[in-house]
Amino acid sequence: MHFIDPETCIDCGACMEECPVDAIYYDEDLPAELAIFRDMNARYFDRHPLTAGEPVSPADHPAVEPGALRVAVVGAGPAACYAVAALTRTPGVEVDVYERLPTPFGLVRAGVAPDHQHTKSVVDIFNRMFGDSRVGCHFNVQIGRDLTHDDLMAHHHAVIYAVGASRSRELGIPGERLPGNSPAADFVGWYNGHPDHARHEFDLSAERVVIVGNGNVALDAARVLLMDAAELAGTDIAQHALDALSNSSIREVVILGRRSARYGAYSVGEFAALEHLPGIDVVVDTNDLADLPDDDVETTLKLEIARRYAQREANPGNKRIVFRFDTTPVEITGTDRAEGIRVGLAGGMTEVLDTPLILRSIGYRGIPSPGLPFDEDRGVIPNDRGRVVDPDGAPVEGVYVTGWIKRGPRGVIGTNRTCAEETVESLWQDFDGGRLSGQVGNREALRQTLADRGADPVGWKGWRAIDAEERRRGSATKRPRIKFVDIAEMLAAARG
Numbered sequence: 114m115h116f117i118d119p120e121t122c123i124d125c126g127a128c129m130e131e132c133p134v135d136a137i138y139y140d141e142d143l144p145a146e147l148a149i150f151r152d153m154n155a156r157y158f159d160r161h162p163l164t165a166g167e168p169v170s171p172a173d174h175p176a177v178e179p180g181a182l183r184v185a186v187v188g189a190g191p192a193a194c195y196a197v198a199a200l201t202r203t204p205g206v207e208v209d210v211y212e213r214l215p216t217p218f219g220l221v222r223a224g225v226a227p228d229h230q231h232t233k234s235v236v237d238i239f240n241r242m243f244g245d246s247r248v249g250c251h252f253n254v255q256i257g258r259d260l261t262h263d264d265l266m267a268h269h270h271a272v273i274y275a276v277g278a279s280r281s282r283e284l285g286i287p288g289e290r291l292p293g294n295s296p297a298a299d300f301v302g303w304y305n306g307h308p309d310h311a312r313h314e315f316d317l318s319a320e321r322v323v324i325v326g327n328g329n330v331a332l333d334a335a336r337v338l339l340m341d342a343a344e345l346a347g348t349d350i351a352q353h354a355l356d357a358l359s360n361s362s363i364r365e366v367v368i369l370g371r372r373s374a375r376y377g378a379y380s381v382g383e384f385a386a387l388e389h390l391p392g393i394d395v396v397v398d399t400n401d402l403a404d405l406p407d408d409d410v411e412t413t414l415k416l417e418i419a420r421r422y423a424q425r426e427a428n429p430g431n432k433r434i435v436f437r438f439d440t441t442p443v444e445i446t447g448t449d450r451a452e453g454i455r456v457g458l459a460g461g462m463t464e465v466l467d468t469p470l471i472l473r474s475i476g477y478r479g480i481p482s483p484g485l486p487f488d489e490d491r492g493v494i495p496n497d498r499g500r501v502v503d504p505d506g507a508p509v510e511g512v513y514v515t516g517w518i519k520r521g522p523r524g525v526i527g528t529n530r531t532c533a534e535e536t537v538e539s540l541w542q543d544f545d546g547g548r549l550s551g552q553v554g555n556r557e558a559l560r561q562t563l564a565d566r567g568a569d570p571v572g573w574k575g576w577r578a579i580d581a582e583e584r585r586r587g588s589a590t591k592r593p594r595i596k597f598v599d600i601a602e603m604l605a606a607a608r609g
Contacts (some may be wrong), residue, residue: 118158119151133238134231146389149414153381157410174541177205182544183553185269186210187256187482190219191526192516193275194239195533200540201242208248209269209559213255214308215571215603216579217243219277221526223307226333227348228340230593235526243573249556251563252571253604259568262484268554268562271511271540274485274501275533278477278492278517284325287444293451297324297334297474304337304358306351311598316469317361323454323466325442326474327370328378332387334472335366339393339432349593365433367466369440369456373401374419377438380525381414387434388422394431397423399438445471477522485512494518499536500543511549513540575607582606 117128119140129137138144140151184200186193189212200206216222218236225232243250254260265272281296283289293316302310322338324331337345342359350358370377374397377384387395397419404413419436427433437456444455446465453467478492486503488495494514495502501512515536516529524532543549554562563570571579583594583606597603 116154116157116161118163119155120158121163133235135234136231146386149385149418150382153410153414156414160410174203174544176203177544179205180207180555181205182271182549183207183209183269183555184540185265185272186275187265187272188212188219188275188277188516189217189250189252190275190277190516190529191221191235192219192277192519192529192533193273194218194236194242195530196273196275196515196537197248198239198242199534199537201245201247206247207556209556210243210248210250210252211254211256211260211265212250212252213258215253215575215600215607217250217252217576223302223305225305225526226301226337227304227345227350228336229333230348232526233349248573249559250571250573250576251568252576253600254563254568254570257483259563259566262482264562266511266553268559269511270549270551270553271513271543273499273513273515273536273540274482274494274518275514275516276479276482276518278479278522280478280480280492281473282476282478284442284445284473284475286442288447288451289445291445291447291451292449293447293469294445294471294473297326297330297472298477300334300472301330304350304354306354306596306598308598308600308603311351311353315357317357317363319467319469320362320364321367321466321468322363322365322470322472323367323369323468324472324474325369325454326378326476327368327436328474328476329380329383331368331472331474332379332383334474335368335434336387336390338363338366339434340390341392346590347592349587349596351596351598353598363432365435367435367437367468369442370436370438371441372439374399374436374438375401375405375408375412375416377415377419377436379415381411381418384415385418388418392431394425394427394433395422396427396433396435398435399423401438477517479518482518485509491521493521497539499532499539508543511543569604571604571607578609579603579606582609 186196189210197208200208221233221236281298299310299313303313324334345355402416402420404416439459441457442454443457445451446453446455451469451471453465454471455463455465457463481487486495496514496519499513499515501509501514503509513536515533583596586595587593
């Protein structure tokens with residue numbers, strides 16, 4: 114979220130040209146559903162007056178001799194892309210990107226909700242970067258299967274791991290293993306056509322779904338579950354998900370939060386946008402919505418929006434998103450599969466919400482990478498400003514991290530930019546200190562190693578072929594794209 118001071122802004126339009134997702138408007142052009150941001154920006158600067166400060170971006174590193182610094186980046190999501198962008202600002206640097214899927218862009222492709230097409234356009238800023246001859250793309254290559262960490266170190270002076278946090282946290286309550294209780298991430302991957310999740314099945318036959326957790330992922334899932342199929346048909350939602358949701362019986366999504374409304378994990382913008390969903394009422398089931406004197410701007414706005422929802426009359430013919438706070442899951446009920454969820458209420462009371470589908474959206478944690486230390490408690494690779502450190506706190510030479518595997522599952526897409534800049538700055542410090550100067554294999558030697566291991570890498574041109582074919586398939590039905598959800602089909606498109 115960028116705040117723009119309405120009193121200081123001179124309407125030059127420079128930020129509008131730079132914004133990669135067309136998210137900036139002149140105030141008089143704000144659509145109705147975004148009008149809240151005019152007030153939000155003004156109130157933010159009432160609390161935080163502008164003061165002169167130093168530039169926050171580090172200076173670019175001077176050019177290096179070609180071959181003097183070869184860097185491997187593992188992953189191709191936003192964190193990885195921002196790291197590549199930071200590195201390639203310096204002439205002479207060579208970067209090789211490794212991604213286990215044949216497609217890049219990680220959660221921008223497989224995590225952002227299909228009705229947020231503008232957000233997905235952030236990938237446009239990476240296209241020119243990946244087309245640079247200094248950047249080698251090795252999609253469909255999995256580290257730990259096709260190459261080892263030692264292989265990467267043998268062919269690069271440094272390795273940056275940007276592998277995200279893919280494991281969903283668990284509730285730790287009885288009945289959690291019953292079918293019908295699933296991670297929200299599986300549902301998100303299903304409707305976005307991620308190959309790992311495309312064959313999941315979700316019971317959409319009942320009128321109610323319960324989501325445990327109230328962050329933006331929970332709100333995304335609720336919207337997709339309740340949106341009119343005709344609206345979804347204009348997005349890049351996976352075809353199998355569109356078919357299933359078109360025949361859904363769901364009328365109500367209940368979103369559970371363990372704490373009060375002031376601690377809702379959703380962003381103000383996503384919470385406010387629910388007000389403009391056609392045919393859907395937003396119900397806030399709590400009276401604990403009062404401000405406190407020391408609340409920040411975002412908390413104050415969340416509570417104001419919640420009070421507005423709470424005071425609104427429901428339309429009996431509408432679908433519903435119901436927010437319940439101070440509600441703790443204590444058991445998934447059912448015999449052979451989930452039939453409901455028992456929740457604890459204030460005063461020691463409990464209640465069972467009947468539903469065959471429960472989605473947990475309570476956060477993520479990383480998984481260990483072979484050959485690297487791992488912090489089991491935090492679910493991250495231990496590091497100091499991006500430098501991986503061993504159990505004694507000593508830096509592991511030439512190994513770095515960025516994104517969620519570095520800092521945990523916090524922040525939005527743009528947060529990865531500053532995170533990557535910090536990591537790359539640490540890498541440059543080590544390079545200048547002579548700690549990344551060993552002899553390594555060149556790109557030709559790398560290609561030979563990949564061939565010897567039987568890998569079948571997809572390059573940038575291969576991805577562009579997949580992208581073009583998906584867009585061609587979508588154009589026939591006036592959709593942005595129809596995604597391939599099978600890796601064999603992706604590879605065929607890449608080769609074709």
